[in-house]
Amino acid sequence: MPFRRTPRTFLAVVALTAPVLLGLTGCDSDTEAKSPASGGPSVLVPGAPGEDNRTLSAADALAQRAEDDSPNAADVAYARMMIQHHGQALDMTDLVADRADATPVKRLAERIAASQGPEIEAMRGWLESYGKSERAAGHDHASMPGMATEAELKKLRAAKGKAFDRLFLTLMITHHEGALSMATDVKAQGNNIRVEEMADDTIAQQTSEITRMRDLL
Numbered sequence: 001m002p003f004r005r006t007p008r009t010f011l012a013v014v015a016l017t018a019p020v021l022l023g024l025t026g027c028d029s030d031t032e033a034k035s036p037a038s039g040g041p042s043v044l045v046p047g048a049p050g051e052d053n054r055t056l057s058a059a060d061a062l063a064q065r066a067e068d069d070s071p072n073a074a075d076v077a078y079a080r081m082m083i084q085h086h087g088q089a090l091d092m093t094d095l096v097a098d099r100a101d102a103t104p105v106k107r108l109a110e111r112i113a114a115s116q117g118p119e120i121e122a123m124r125g126w127l128e129s130y131g132k133s134e135r136a137a138g139h140d141h142a143s144m145p146g147m148a149t150e151a152e153l154k155k156l157r158a159a160k161g162k163a164f165d166r167l168f169l170t171l172m173i174t175h176h177e178g179a180l181s182m183a184t185d186v187k188a189q190g191n192n193i194r195v196e197e198m199a200d201d202t203i204a205q206q207t208s209e210i211t212r213m214r215d216l217l
Contacts, residue, residue, distance in 0.1 A: 042055050042057055068191075069191055069192050069193045070191060070192070071130055071132075071190070071191060071192040071195065072189075072190060072191045072192070074185070074186050074189035074190040074191075075186065075190040075191060075192040075195040076127070076130070076132050077136070077186075078182060078183075078185075078186040078190060078195055078199065079123040079126055079127050079132075079195065079198075080127070080132075080134060080135060080136055081144050081182060082119070082120075082123055082179070082182065082198075082202070083120050083123050083124060083134060084135075084144065085144055085146070085147065085175075085178065085179055085182070086116040086117075086119055086120045086179075087120065088147060088148060088175070089112060089113075089116050089172070089175055090113055090116060090117060090120075091153070092109075092148070092153070092156065092168065092171065092172060092175070093109040093110075093112050093113040094113075095156060095157060095164075095168070096109035096110075096164075096168065097109075099159060099160050099161075099164040100161075100164055100165055100168065101160075101161040101162050101164065101165050102162075102165050102216070104216055105165045105168065105169065105216060108209065108212060108213065108216070109168075111209070112172070112209065115205055119198070119201075119202075122198065123198065126194060126195070126198075144178060144182070145177070145178030145179075145181045145182060146174050146175040146176065146177055146178015146179060146181070147175070147178065148171045148174070148175065152171055155167065156168060156171060165216075166217065169213045169216055169217050170217070172209075172213060173210055173213050173214065176206040176209060176210050176213075177210065179202055179206050180202070180203055180206055180207065180210075183199035183200075183202040183203050184199075184203070186199050187199050187200070
């Protein structure tokens with residue numbers, strides 16, 4: 001199935017009058033944005049890995065996106081982080097069958113595992129197709145938004161029944177909210193269409209799951 005561009009997201013970004021914060025680019029580039037050459041609306045465009053970021057006019061940025069969706073540092077960082085982020089979610093869902101009490105919690109965990117496992121493989125394949133490693137050297141993925149701490153995971157492993165259900169749902173809601181934050185960021189900062197589509201899928205799926213988990217608490 002051909003990939004489709006989602007212009008509404010990009011048009012919203014280029015309408016901003018201030019540079020976009022580069023929260024994701026730290027995993028792959030430490031460069032700073034150049035000052036815009038002239039006044040008026042502008043957008044900060046993260047460069048490809050190893051390249052400087054650039055500040056373009058809204059019109060120039062839109063034209064560039066239309067011509068080239070080569071991945072930039074934000075796209076690569078997102079794929080790398082989400083592989084690790086989803087991986088922790090799978091670790092948590094693996095605990096459910098033997099510890100959970102409520103059937104809806106078990107079904108929810110099965111749904112999370114069924115969606116996030118293939119998403120990990122898709123992101124690995126995407127990184128490989130662009131010759132990128134799965135991990136950035138020297139980057140601590142434990143600092144990603146929504147990640148459960150080792151102490152929280154230890155407590156989850158020790159819990160049983162209704163206490164497990166409550167803790168699992170609480171931790172997974174926070175975990176999903178972190179994923180939504182990263183997906184929203186890459187939609188504003190990234191350039192690759194496939195990454196944008198994966199971020200859209202994450203937002204749609206995990207927003208729905210957050211609603212279900214809150215109802216189960």
